[in-house]
């Protein structure tokens with residue numbers, strides 16, 4: 001019959017306390033991670049510095065490269081697909097038509113520019129034809145003159161790129177954006 005060694009018992013007890021403590025710490029760590037994970041997007045939303053590109057000035061073309069009746073594709077305010085935009089040089093007849101329809105607000109020296117990503121479900125719109133810019137995905141049409149919705153499901157106009165035309169140098173500059181790129185109504 002073997003006698004119990006008190007030192008061994010103490011050691012066993014210490015080991016078991018240690019492993020219980022380790023397990024509890026591990027368990028609490030996992031719980032903390034699992035609690036935070038669902039809120040990660042919210043945390044990111046509050047702590048990520050938002051890109052402020054609403055007033056970035058960018059040269060987008062020269063007048064001589066975009067004669068009346070043509071469209072120049074450019075990217076603004078960044079280089080991603082969602083930044084694809086049209087700079088349209090309207091003919092005199094089109095400017096007159098836009099004025100008659102009350103849609104000349106964003107036309108500067110015959111030029112108008114806007115983002116081309118549909119505000120319905122973000123399909124890229126096609127090059128303008130006649131007085132329309134068409135989104136082929138669900139059959140929507142936007143006005144070529146002010147990007148307002150003519151028909152179809154989009155809830156709002158395409159975002160306007162505000163422009164300045166420097167007649168001495170011939171440069172056309174993008175100076176900002178009215179409206180947000182993407183789908184849905186603006187808040």
Ligand code: FES
Nearest residue numbers: 118120121135138
């Ligand atoms: S994505 Fe343009 S109409 Fe639906």
